[in-house]
Amino acid sequence: MDTADPIIDEIASRWRALLAGEATRQSTVRWAQAQLTNQSWTHEVAHRGLQLLNDLHHERWTVAGALGCERSRADYVRWAADVESFRADPVSWYRVYSLEFLDRLPEYMRDRTAAMFVAAGYLRAGDVPQTESKTGT
Structure with missing residues (x-):
């Protein structure tokens, strides 16, 4: 990068x-x-x-x-x-930035924003924490 x-x-x-x-x-x-x-x-x-x-x-x-x-x-x-x-290390910096950003968002906005971060290459799909609605808890 x-x-x-x-x-x-x-x-x-x-x-x-x-x-x-x-x-x-x-x-x-x-x-x-x-x-x-x-x-x-x-x-x-x-x-x-x-x-x-x-x-x-x-x-x-x-x-x-x-x-x-x-x-x-x-x-x-x-x-x-x-x-x-x-x-x-820009790749690691963007990964940390993206995860911190997602953590501050209301849950209903996380999946869409995470998908944008994955599409931009800031995160890998496996980096994205699962929301409660996806984990069934």
Whole structure:
């Protein structure tokens, strides 16, 4: 699986600029929102990064920026580790992502979504947990 997605490096660069005080929260959020609107990503790990940057518009930052900045820094560190994991083994990353995603869905949506993940190659049919209605319990 090709892990090339130029937007990943751009997300990281913009996030680091924000944390260094070289960019404003508002400009960073506007940029992320534009990328989300244009669906500018190839891989879900990039989509996650854009969503996290977009979430900054909900944050209430103090004058010193300490509370919002520290949360953003922690989010960045987790996301950067996620990117590293993705680049090291994208097949395993997508498998974990897909299973976690399915687990958060209401049961009635799982079979259809699992079929889409299998069709996309993110999961194998044997990876998909059986719903109660299929197991008869």
